[in-house]
Amino acid sequence: xxxxxxxxxxxxxxxxxxxxxxxxxxxxxxxxxxxxxxxxxxxxxxxxxxxxxxxxxxxxxxxxxxxxxx
Amino acid sequence: xxxxxxxxxxxxxxxxxxxxxxxxxxxxxxxxxxxxxxxxxxxxxxxxxxxxxxxxxxxxxxxxxxxxxxxxxxxxxxxxxxxxxxxxxxxxxxxxxxxxxxxxxxxxxxxxxxxxxxxxxxxxxxxxxxxxxxxxxxxxxxxxxxxxxxxxxxxxxxxxxxxxxxxxxxxxxxxxxxxxxxxxxxxxxxxxxxxxxxxxxxxxxxxxxxxxxxxxxxxxxxxxxxxxxxxxxxxxxxxxxxxxxxxxxxxxxxxxxxxxxxxxxxxxxxxxxxxxxxxxxxxxxxxxxxxxxxxxxxxxxxxxxxxxxxxxxxxxxxxxxxxxxxxxxxxxxxxxxxxxxxxxxxxxxxxxxxxxxxxxxxxxxxxxxxxxxxxxxxxxxxxxxxxxxxxxxxxxxxxxxxxxxxxxxxxxxxxxxxxxxxxxxxxxxxxxxxxxxxxxxxxxxxxxxxxxxxxxxxxxx
Numbered sequence: 001x002x003x004x005x006x007x008x009x010x011x012x013x014x015x016x017x018x019x020x021x022x023x024x025x026x027x028x029x030x031x032x033x034x035x036x037x038x039x040x041x042x043x044x045x046x047x048x049x050x051x052x053x054x055x056x057x058x059x060x061x062x063x064x065x066x067x068x069x070x
Numbered sequence: 071x072x073x074x075x076x077x078x079x080x081x082x083x084x085x086x087x088x089x090x091x092x093x094x095x096x097x098x099x100x101x102x103x104x105x106x107x108x109x110x111x112x113x114x115x116x117x118x119x120x121x122x123x124x125x126x127x128x129x130x131x132x133x134x135x136x137x138x139x140x141x142x143x144x145x146x147x148x149x150x151x152x153x154x155x156x157x158x159x160x161x162x163x164x165x166x167x168x169x170x171x172x173x174x175x176x177x178x179x180x181x182x183x184x185x186x187x188x189x190x191x192x193x194x195x196x197x198x199x200x201x202x203x204x205x206x207x208x209x210x211x212x213x214x215x216x217x218x219x220x221x222x223x224x225x226x227x228x229x230x231x232x233x234x235x236x237x238x239x240x241x242x243x244x245x246x247x248x249x250x251x252x253x254x255x256x257x258x259x260x261x262x263x264x265x266x267x268x269x270x271x272x273x274x275x276x277x278x279x280x281x282x283x284x285x286x287x288x289x290x291x292x293x294x295x296x297x298x299x300x301x302x303x304x305x306x307x308x309x310x311x312x313x314x315x316x317x318x319x320x321x322x323x324x325x326x327x328x329x330x331x332x333x334x335x336x337x338x339x340x341x342x343x344x345x346x347x348x349x350x351x352x353x354x355x356x357x358x359x360x361x362x363x364x365x366x367x368x369x370x371x372x373x374x375x376x377x378x379x380x381x382x383x384x385x386x387x388x389x390x391x392x393x394x395x396x397x398x399x400x401x402x403x404x405x406x407x408x409x410x411x412x413x414x415x416x417x418x419x420x421x422x423x424x425x426x427x428x429x430x431x432x433x434x435x436x437x438x439x440x441x442x443x444x445x446x447x448x449x450x451x452x453x454x455x456x457x458x459x460x461x462x463x464x465x466x467x468x469x470x471x472x473x474x475x476x477x478x479x480x481x482x483x484x485x486x487x488x489x490x491x492x493x494x495x496x497x498x499x500x501x502x503x504x505x506x507x508x509x510x511x512x513x514x515x516x517x518x519x520x521x522x523x524x525x526x527x528x529x530x531x
Contacts (some may be wrong), residue, residue, distance in 0.1 A: 035425070
């Protein structure tokens with residue numbers, strides 16, 4: 001199980017995957033936006049998106065949980 | 071003075087540039103009106119204005135980009151002129167026209183000039199007709215990948231792929247072959263869709279296809295731009311150049327004037343071309359003609375024109391002794407100020423961004439300590455102070471640290487001291503990068519190009 005957390009304060013611009021989706025290492029899970037920059041959040045392992053904790057338009061803080069990959 | 075008729079002046083922007091414009095507006099004896107979002111209520115520019123109007127929530131589409139709200143604020147406060155700063159609505163011709171239609175003075179060029187220069191494809195074609203050199207590239211919007219591949223074959227790799235609208239380096243990338251072109255095109259198309267959506271007020275606008283252009287990419291290029299000022303009598307003057315080759319993600323980090331990378335002969339040709347560019351669109355007020363310089367060949371091509379005050383305008387102010395905001399106001403009021411451009415000494419600006427100094431990723435946060443350096447030849451244009459929070463909603467620029475010296479070496483020495491004397495705690499910031507850059511032989515020598523920061527950050531140089 002791998003937790004994916006936010007590296008910075010950001011807005012959730014796009015949610016690319018849904019819970020239950022199968023993802024591979026390097027796949028984009030969500031795209032964050034902070035200070036006019038798009039920051040893709042990538043899966044760091046192969047697996048299934050067990051939990052997805054953010055929705056488009058959310059403001060998330062550094063360290064917040066974005067997704068859990070199992 | 072005609073400028074008396076301009077006040078009150080509404081400043082339709084935020085942060086350091088709003089504060090800087092407000093300073094000149096007040097010095098000229100005019101009332102300054104700020105507009106702001108909920109997220110910015112505590113920032114210095116709101117307090118320093120004579121009056122401030124809350125526009126709405128942090129989201130720019132509901133505040134700084136909301137034309138209706140900004141115009142309503144102007145009406146409610148009796149503003150007689152609007153200064154847009156840079157970014158947000160500064161290059162929105164429809165907004166400029168709406169300001170004029172509401173009976174106010176637009177502090178910027180005519181909406182028609184904004185329109186003609188705002189589309190990079192149109193601007194490029196217009197400049198070519200005016201005898202300004204342009205790079206080999208596409209003259210019509212490239213709307214799909216097949217057309218892009220065909221164009222790249224004609225131009226020859228590497229090519230720069232960018233959107234016709236928008237700015238800030240967003241959606242721009244270099245393609246070295248067909249495969250990377252596909253990626254670059256997709257990225258640009260996505261950015262183009264976002265620009266179109268933002269222009270439509272955040273509503274997803276149906277598109278005929280993205281407007282993208284391809285240009286021959288110059289590998290070892292310097293980014294050098296010319297500051298121009300168009301006067302009501304139709305003349306255009308060039309106020310020297312700025313070298314903006316220190317960039318990350320195609321965004322400027324450091325600018326200096328004069329450029330250490332061009333000969334007097336090339337400078338003369340560039341300034342003359344910038345004047346022709348301004349005259350070709352009947353340009354009024356302050357504008358910038360951006361060029362790419364091939365340092366080895368000592369030749370240049372037109373890149374784009376910015377129809378507004380530029381972030382890095384203080385560099386020009388420091389070497390010319392002029393106040394560009396004052397000149398903008400006077401020209402907008404119909405005056406023809408006497409401007410004799412004379413460049414004295416050397417100036418450098420460092421953009422102090424809220425970002426980590428290694429990867430340059432955004433690092434907003436609450437400012438717990440903020441101490442600006444001061445002294446001979448040091449100017450700091452900042453948007454924040456201790457206790458403020460740098461939010462993720464806007465660009466990461468916190469302050470501009472500018473230095474001036476009689477020579478480039480003196481300016482560099484002052485910069486080293488000033489960077490060391492600038493304390494920012496809380497948000498991540500790139501001051502350590504600025505210090506690193508000042509120690510980098512490639513920067514200190516003046517012999518650098520737009521690839522400098524990339525080379526500093528790649529493990530094998």
